[in-house]
Amino acid sequence: xxxxxxxxxxxxxxxxxxxxxxxxxxxxxxxxxxxxxxxxxxxxxxxxxxxxxxxxxxxxxxxxxxxxxxxxxxxxxxxxxxxxxxxxxxxxxxxxxxxxxxxxxxxxxxxxxxxxxxxxxxxxxxxxxxxxxxxxxxxxxxxxxxxxxxxxxxxxxxxxxxxxxxxxxxxxxxxxxxxxxxxxxxxxxxxxxxxxxxxxxxxxxxxxxxxxxxxxxxxxxxxxxxxxxxxxxxxxxxxxxxxxxxxxxxxxxxxxxxxxxxxx
Amino acid sequence: xxxxxxxxxxxxxxxxxxxxxxxxxxxxxxxxxxxxxxxxxxxxxxxxxxxxxxxxxxxxxxxxxxxxxxxxxxxxxxxxxxxxxxxxxxxxxxxxxxxxxxxxxxxxxxxxxxxxxxxxxxxxxxxxxxxxxxxxxxxxxxxxxxxxxxxxxxxx
Numbered sequence: 001x002x003x004x005x006x007x008x009x010x011x012x013x014x015x016x017x018x019x020x021x022x023x024x025x026x027x028x029x030x031x032x033x034x035x036x037x038x039x040x041x042x043x044x045x046x047x048x049x050x051x052x053x054x055x056x057x058x059x060x061x062x063x064x065x066x067x068x069x070x071x072x073x074x075x076x077x078x079x080x081x082x083x084x085x086x087x088x089x090x091x092x093x094x095x096x097x098x099x100x101x102x103x104x105x106x107x108x109x110x111x112x113x114x115x116x117x118x119x120x121x122x123x124x125x126x127x128x129x130x131x132x133x134x135x136x137x138x139x140x141x142x143x144x145x146x147x148x149x150x151x152x153x154x155x156x157x158x159x160x161x162x163x164x165x166x167x168x169x170x171x172x173x174x175x176x177x178x179x180x181x182x183x184x185x186x187x188x189x190x191x192x193x194x195x196x197x198x199x200x201x202x203x204x205x206x207x208x209x210x211x212x213x214x215x216x217x218x219x220x221x222x223x224x225x226x227x228x229x230x231x232x233x234x235x236x237x238x239x240x241x242x243x244x245x246x247x248x249x250x251x252x253x254x255x256x257x258x259x260x261x262x263x264x
Numbered sequence: 265x266x267x268x269x270x271x272x273x274x275x276x277x278x279x280x281x282x283x284x285x286x287x288x289x290x291x292x293x294x295x296x297x298x299x300x301x302x303x304x305x306x307x308x309x310x311x312x313x314x315x316x317x318x319x320x321x322x323x324x325x326x327x328x329x330x331x332x333x334x335x336x337x338x339x340x341x342x343x344x345x346x347x348x349x350x351x352x353x354x355x356x357x358x359x360x361x362x363x364x365x366x367x368x369x370x371x372x373x374x375x376x377x378x379x380x381x382x383x384x385x386x387x388x389x390x391x392x393x394x395x396x397x398x399x400x401x402x403x404x405x406x407x408x409x410x411x412x413x414x415x416x417x418x419x420x
Contacts, residue, residue: 001285002285003265003283003284003285004284004285005265005284006267006284006328006330008330008331008333028331031326031327031328031331032308032326035308035326035327035328036307036308036326038285039306039307048284048328050330050331052331076320099395099396100311100395100396100397101321101374101377101378101393101395101396102308102311102314102321102322102323102374102396103308103323103396105320105321105322105377106322106323106326106327180309181309182395
């Protein structure tokens with residue numbers, strides 16, 4: 001690991017001020033991706049700005065039909081929160097399926113979505129549930145937040161404060177996990193909202209994406225049969241030692257069907 | 265450039281001057297000489313470095329020492345009394361929950377976090393919880409039996 005300066009600000013404004021002054025500052029959330037990246041010397045920040053004491057980034061609450069999750073809530077907290085279990089169990093189940101207990105005790109929702117790993121689970125929830133990402137500067141719609149492989153709409157000195165999830169009528173997340181890492185080889189979130197259905201896929205492409213054909217088919221007929229003949233093209237999908245692009249394309253339909261079946 | 269980090273380690277207030285890039289596991293082992301916490305994969309997969317931070321199990325190879333500033337850190341050395349093992353340690357001995365023993369400190373610290381959340385874990389819950397701990401000797405059967413017995417013994 002290259003050396004860096006470490007700071008643990010007490011407030012959001014202090015964190016941003018440090019970031020603005022730093023030559024090349026990086027925000028540290030749970031560190032479950034950033035610390036391994038530092039160990040591999042994949043990144044070389046001048047300053048690490050630890051967000052663990054920022055009260056603005058903590059807490060879970062409901063505002064009318066919106067579930068608000070603070071960026072620094074870890075996966076174990078999201079999985080266990082009764083406020084989430086009672087109204088959006090798919091989100092709690094998704095959090096419970098990440099990594100292992102020790103990773104869930106440290107890794108955070110804000111860190112996960114800011115990293116935009118192609119195989120991370122949370123992007124499927126943010127896009128599938130049509131969430132809004134609140135940063136220190138603005139609100140970003142889920143469809144605009146993830147812009148590519150490890151890329152988001154976040155600008156320099158901008159960090160995720162909260163994620164606002166509209167509570168759907170019903171939602172389910174199914175994934176085919178890598179047996180060692182529990183990252184999603186393919187994961188699909190299917191959510192039925194008041195006026196639409198959203199199907200979001202993680203693990204398969206460079207970044208999370210929706211499948212409009214499946215959304216339309218499910219709006220007409222909410223059943224696994226409605227989507228069983230809808231195949232996503234393997235062109236451009238991820239290919240690695242774990243799964244070919246064709247296999248991932250196949251898994252999208254399988255996981256989407258399972259998610260729908262779980263809701264009937 | 266070093267920073268002073270102060271924390272509670274196994275009930276004692278301690279401090280050390282460390283570089284910000286020092287890992288928590290290096291602080292525990294190299295600065296304080298507590299070598300019960302092991303380093304295996306060093307990539308947050310194997311779980312031999314598991315310790316408790318404010319009561320929650322974490323992988324100390326994937327946390328900076330400076331992140332533990334002001335926190336309560338408990339390692340495997342915190343468990344046994346002078347002549348008496350912790351009930352979970354005793355159960356690992358009684359049920360032969362180890363062979364080479366390298367993974368054991370991490371497995372026990374992980375198991376204690378499970379029991380704190382769920383005093384009556386089922387076999388399936390124990391196996392799922394052990395997702396983050398790799399043992400290459402035992403095949404896990406006796407580890408699972410030991411955790412189940414340890415959880416029971418901890419009620420007394």
